[in-house]
Amino acid sequence: MKTFLIRLALPLLLVATASADWVIESNVESPKANGVLTIKVKGDKMRMDIPNERIGAVTSIVDTKTGDTLQIVHAQKAAMKIDGEAMKKMVANSRDKAGFKDGDANEMKPTGETEKVGEYDCEIYTWSNGTISKKFWAAKNHPQAAVLKDLEKRMRSGFLGGIQMGPDTTTLPGTVIKTETTSPAGNTRSIITSVKEQDLEAKDFEVPEGYQTMAAPVPPGAK
Numbered sequence: 001m002k003t004f005l006i007r008l009a010l011p012l013l014l015v016a017t018a019s020a021d022w023v024i025e026s027n028v029e030s031p032k033a034n035g036v037l038t039i040k041v042k043g044d045k046m047r048m049d050i051p052n053e054r055i056g057a058v059t060s061i062v063d064t065k066t067g068d069t070l071q072i073v074h075a076q077k078a079a080m081k082i083d084g085e086a087m088k089k090m091v092a093n094s095r096d097k098a099g100f101k102d103g104d105a106n107e108m109k110p111t112g113e114t115e116k117v118g119e120y121d122c123e124i125y126t127w128s129n130g131t132i133s134k135k136f137w138a139a140k141n142h143p144q145a146a147v148l149k150d151l152e153k154r155m156r157s158g159f160l161g162g163i164q165m166g167p168d169t170t171t172l173p174g175t176v177i178k179t180e181t182t183s184p185a186g187n188t189r190s191i192i193t194s195v196k197e198q199d200l201e202a203k204d205f206e207v208p209e210g211y212q213t214m215a216a217p218v219p220p221g222a223k
């Protein structure tokens with residue numbers, strides 16, 4: 001499981017303001033996960049809930065300042081703690097295996113194509129680095145475009161900005177509401193379907209009562 005949920009969610013972290021809690025739902029299709037991905041954002045905490053084809057419902061809770069992460073497998077009532085340094089190492093290993101290059105990592109190219117996603121007119125952009133390529137559908141007429149871009153900028157200024165596995169889509173002239181990713185692991189598609197402001201409880205970002213918590217193995221090179 002490791003960084004899968006975080007890599008999946010990075011293109012979707014497009015909603016919040018400093019004083020509000022937000023819930024974002026997306027339809028996701030991938031080799032490992034199919035269904036509704038729910039992201040909850042409260043202050044510096046982010047929670048991702050998604051069904052997993054092999055092990056059932058999985059939750060990932062991230063402190064976006066420190067990178068400290070909880071990976072929770074509900075069927076086993078088990079949680080694994082991963083500190084920020086270990087998470088950086090995991091993502092660095094994933095980047096190396098994917099053949100990432102830092103030079104033109106943020107270059108996105110317009111295709112000149114347009115397509116409607118739901119009720120929003122989108123311009124399509126492409127990006128590739130190493131063995132990973134992506135397509136982005138950017139909507140100019142999304143009613144929460146300013147709010148969506150604000151969150152992504154805030155997230156990229158913190159821990160998550162340092163472990164990104166894709167370009168900075170805040171530079172596009174629209175809000176990305178659909179993403180398709182192609183990699184050796186398979187194809188993933190995600191479409192944002194709902195964005196709503198909602199008061200969230202602090203306990204939503206903690207390990208549920210009765211679950212066993214353990215520390216993750218420390219990867220080589222991490223303290």
